[in-house]
Amino acid sequence: MTTHFISAEIDLTANxxxxxxxxxxxxxxxxxxxxxxxxxxxxxxxxxKVEAIVTK
Amino acid sequence: MASRKPYFTVLIIPTGIGATIGGYAGDALPVAKAIxxxxxxxxxxxxxxxxxxxxxxxxxxxxxxxxxxxxxASGEWGLQPVRQNRIGIIFxxxxxxxxxxxxxxxxxxIRATLGIEVVDYIITDxxxxxxxxxxxxxxxxxxxxxxGTLLRAAEKLIREKGVNALAVVARFPDDTGSQTLQxxxxxxxxxxxxxxxxxxxxxLVRQFQIPCAHSPALSPLPLDISVSxxxxxxxxxxxxxxxxxxxxxxxxxxxxxxxxxSFWADDVDSVVIPINACGGSSILSFAAKDVLIIAVEExxxxxxVTPEKLGLSVVRVKSYLEAIGVIVAHRGGISLQSLQPNxxxxxxxxP
Numbered sequence: 001m002t003t004h005f006i007s008a009e010i011d012l013t014a015n016x017x018x019x020x021x022x023x024x025x026x027x028x029x030x031x032x033x034x035x036x037x038x039x040x041x042x043x044x045x046x047x048x049k050v051e052a053i054v055t056k
Numbered sequence: 057m058a059s060r061k062p063y064f065t066v067l068i069i070p071t072g073i074g075a076t077i078g079g080y081a082g083d084a085l086p087v088a089k090a091i092x093x094x095x096x097x098x099x100x101x102x103x104x105x106x107x108x109x110x111x112x113x114x115x116x117x118x119x120x121x122x123x124x125x126x127x128x129a130s131g132e133w134g135l136q137p138v139r140q141n142r143i144g145i146i147f148x149x150x151x152x153x154x155x156x157x158x159x160x161x162x163x164x165x166i167r168a169t170l171g172i173e174v175v176d177y178i179i180t181d182x183x184x185x186x187x188x189x190x191x192x193x194x195x196x197x198x199x200x201x202x203x204g205t206l207l208r209a210a211e212k213l214i215r216e217k218g219v220n221a222l223a224v225v226a227r228f229p230d231d232t233g234s235q236t237l238q239x240x241x242x243x244x245x246x247x248x249x250x251x252x253x254x255x256x257x258x259x260l261v262r263q264f265q266i267p268c269a270h271s272p273a274l275s276p277l278p279l280d281i282s283v284s285x286x287x288x289x290x291x292x293x294x295x296x297x298x299x300x301x302x303x304x305x306x307x308x309x310x311x312x313x314x315x316x317x318s319f320w321a322d323d324v325d326s327v328v329i330p331i332n333a334c335g336g337s338s339i340l341s342f343a344a345k346d347v348l349i350i351a352v353e354e355x356x357x358x359x360x361v362t363p364e365k366l367g368l369s370v371v372r373v374k375s376y377l378e379a380i381g382v383i384v385a386h387r388g389g390i391s392l393q394s395l396q397p398n399x400x401x402x403x404x405x406x407p
Contacts, residue, residue: 003199003255005191014367017344020337034123034258037070038335039193041365048335051191053255055203
C-alpha cells in the first residue's frame, strides 16, 4: 500500500452532500481516499478542482 | 446560562493551507479557548490545539483527529468521552538515538508531571520514509514510503499493550535554509510539514479507529530572535510531543453505537471555519445539515474556496471575536437580524 497525490475535476452541484458524494465516488476510482479538499472553483465552467491523497 | 440541550460548536482550521490564524504553532489555541467559554462542548482538531511544547486542556474541548472529524461530520462515527486514554507512542526507526531519548524523556515527564497514562512505546521495524511536497494549490502534502511499518507497530501496541490512543513520531527531513521554512518561522506562508503529518494520523485512524496524533522529529533550528510569536512554540524544546500527549490523554474515543454520553453530528449547533477554505469533507457534511456555519473573513488561507462559490449558506463575520458573538446569540435563541441597526418591517408592499 502506497500513498498517491491526485487531482480531479468534478461538476459543481448545488447540494453540498451530493457534491461530497460525487467527489468521494471519483476519488475511489483512484484508490482509498485519506485526505481531500476542494482547492479551486471554476464558476464559469461550474467545476471544482479537488486535490487528494489516496492509498492503493 | 440555561439551555434546552448542550450547545456544540465545531472549530475547523485545516492544516497545511497557510491559515493566517491556525497555520503555525498552535496559534489558533486562544481562539479555541475563547469559543470554549461560550459553548458547552467545543469539538476541534490537533492543528488547532497543538503548540509543540505549549498546550492547553479544558474539560469541554474535544480533541478529534481530522479523519475522525470527517467521519463524525458525516454521521458515521460518534464521539465517546473518556476519563483518560492509554497512550502508546510509535517512534520511527530513523530517529537518531539522542533525539529519540529526548522524546522518551518527554513521555516520562508527562507521566510524572501531568499524570498522563503513557503505557509504552515501540520503534518501527523499518524506516517510515516521509517525503514532503507542495501541491499545485500551494497547500502542503507528503508521502509515506512505508505505511506497513507504521501499521504493524500500531497493531502491536494495541494488541500487546492494550493502548487506545496513538502518538506517532516520524523523522521528518531537516530543512535549515529554504524560503518556505524561513517564511513559516516568520509567521508567513504554509507549514511544509503539516500535510504529511495529517496523512500519517489519517492512515492510522482509518485503520484502527482510535485517537491518534502526530509529532515530527526534527533537529533543532539555530536560534533566531526574529521568529514570529505565532511559530515560536515549536522552537522552545527538543520535541513537539508534549501537546500531542496532552491532547490524546482525554481525546474522545470513536464509536459507532449510540449511548447517553456519546456525541453525534446531529448534536452540533454551529461550525466555525476560515472564509476561503470551505471545500473540506466536514464542512460539506455540516452544510447539508441544519447547522449554523460561521465563516471568518480575517482568517485567510492560500485557497480561494469561499462559501459563495460553493453555494453554501453561511454567516460571514470579520473576526473570531465576532464569531463568538454570533455563537452567543445563536445559543441564546436571538435572531442575528435583530441585532443589526436596521430591521426591515414584515409588512408586504401591498398588505
